[in-house]
Amino acid sequence: MSECIRCLDDATHPMGQVMDNSGLCSGCVTHMEKDVINWDDKWTALVDKCQSALLNQKGIYDCLIPLNADAEDYYIVELALKLNLKPLLVYVNNYFGTDLSWRNLHNLETYFDLDLITFNPNLPIYKEAVRTSLRKLNSIYWPYQAMKTAYPVRVAIENKIPLILWGGLQATEQVGKFSHNDMVEMSGWSRVQHDLFCIDELDFFGSGAQISGKDQYHYTYPDLQYAKGVKGVYLSNYVRWDSWKQNYHMIKHGFVPGESQYTFDQFERTGSSVFYKFHDLLRYEKHGYRKVRDHLSREIRHNRISKADAQQLYSHYKFQQIDIDPFFQWLGASSSGKRLFIDKRLTNSKKIIGSSITDISPKKFIQEGYFVNAEKVHSEYILYHKGI
Numbered sequence: 001m002s003e004c005i006r007c008l009d010d011a012t013h014p015m016g017q018v019m020d021n022s023g024l025c026s027g028c029v030t031h032m033e034k035d036v037i038n039w040d041d042k043w044t045a046l047v048d049k050c051q052s053a054l055l056n057q058k059g060i061y062d063c064l065i066p067l068n069a070d071a072e073d074y075y076i077v078e079l080a081l082k083l084n085l086k087p088l089l090v091y092v093n094n095y096f097g098t099d100l101s102w103r104n105l106h107n108l109e110t111y112f113d114l115d116l117i118t119f120n121p122n123l124p125i126y127k128e129a130v131r132t133s134l135r136k137l138n139s140i141y142w143p144y145q146a147m148k149t150a151y152p153v154r155v156a157i158e159n160k161i162p163l164i165l166w167g168g169l170q171a172t173e174q175v176g177k178f179s180h181n182d183m184v185e186m187s188g189w190s191r192v193q194h195d196l197f198c199i200d201e202l203d204f205f206g207s208g209a210q211i212s213g214k215d216q217y218h219y220t221y222p223d224l225q226y227a228k229g230v231k232g233v234y235l236s237n238y239v240r241w242d243s244w245k246q247n248y249h250m251i252k253h254g255f256v257p258g259e260s261q262y263t264f265d266q267f268e269r270t271g272s273s274v275f276y277k278f279h280d281l282l283r284y285e286k287h288g289y290r291k292v293r294d295h296l297s298r299e300i301r302h303n304r305i306s307k308a309d310a311q312q313l314y315s316h317y318k319f320q321q322i323d324i325d326p327f328f329q330w331l332g333a334s335s336s337g338k339r340l341f342i343d344k345r346l347t348n349s350k351k352i353i354g355s356s357i358t359d360i361s362p363k364k365f366i367q368e369g370y371f372v373n374a375e376k377v378h379s380e381y382i383l384y385h386k387g388i
Contacts, residue, residue: 030176101271186232
């Protein structure tokens with residue numbers, strides 16, 4: 001079987017999805033662990049792990065939290081404070097932020113009164129890395145993912161912070177690649193396998209990238225002899241992870257959910273200029289599905305929507321058109337370069353390129369109380385760096 005009998009996932013999932021003899025995908029099978037795990041014991045194990053890591057503490061911060069500028073950040077901070085930790089927040093600017101994402105980011109540091117480091121990579125070099133990623137991988141996210149998973153480790157090493165708190169481990173939560181009981185932690189191997197599309201720095205920069213060795217520094221993972229003193233923990237191994245439910249409650253801290261015509265989820269990656277647009281188009285090109293399908297499968301597993309309703313809702317979202325002009329304008333591509341990319345690289349997704357947006361009303365498919373008042377994005381690709 002190629003499609004799960006319970007959710008919408010099938011064998012095309014980029015992280016790998018396997019069906020068992022009954023027709024259930026590994027994501028659904030692993031999700032069922034949530035109902036039998038003793039989460040109180042898991043929390044005690046997390047407390048013990050934090051205390052053990054802090055025995056080597058030498059700096060002023062107990063832990064470091066990498067941010068995405070979405071609702072999950074708020075939840076991770078809430079858990080860190082519940083653990084009586086003093087976190088340092090780190091945000092890597094991918095230059096795809098909107099007015100809503102920056103508003104939520106700055107509210108986070110203000111509301112919880114925490115220190116925040118915002119790293120703004122060299123913009124021309126970053127754009128060249130994005131061009132390289134497009135040429136080699138038909139993706140725009142490798143450069144950001146590389147920095148987002150490497151820079152926080154360097155900051156932790158430099159500031160003698162022994163612990164990094166990550167949120168949900170996608171390989172477990174989406175496709176069940178690991179059991180929650182495997183207690184997977186951050187590593188260079190996991191980074192390459194799950195964040196960098198199995199392409200390490202040597203492969204990415206090896207040929208074709210017009211980026212000097214010196215300028216590749218922030219995209220590379222620290223040497224193991226330095227990084228091994230930092231422990232990276234995925235909180236979804238210790239807390240009964242329910243993304244929507246957790247994120248929904250972050251409104252109490254001032255998080256502002258966003259409207260979207262590309263998903264019913266008002267919280268995940270809210271405010272990104274590309275996550276549900278050009279990045280999603282490339283996902284459809286390579287794997288034949290859109291991010292909203294992951295959201296629907298997640299909600300099926302949490303029993304908030306039936307598979308039949310999820311299939312019907314996905315049929316509305318699947319062919320929602322995406323205007324790709326803003327991304328190519330941001331990248332500084334010529335009109336001929338854009339046309340060449342469309343002709344050569346977007347052979348499967350041409351039907352969703354455009355500016356025609358269908359008004360989708362997901363409320364009739366999902367349980368009452370799921371949706372809250374949300375705001376629209378008014379400004380995309382906000383240039384925020386080096387005093388600007």
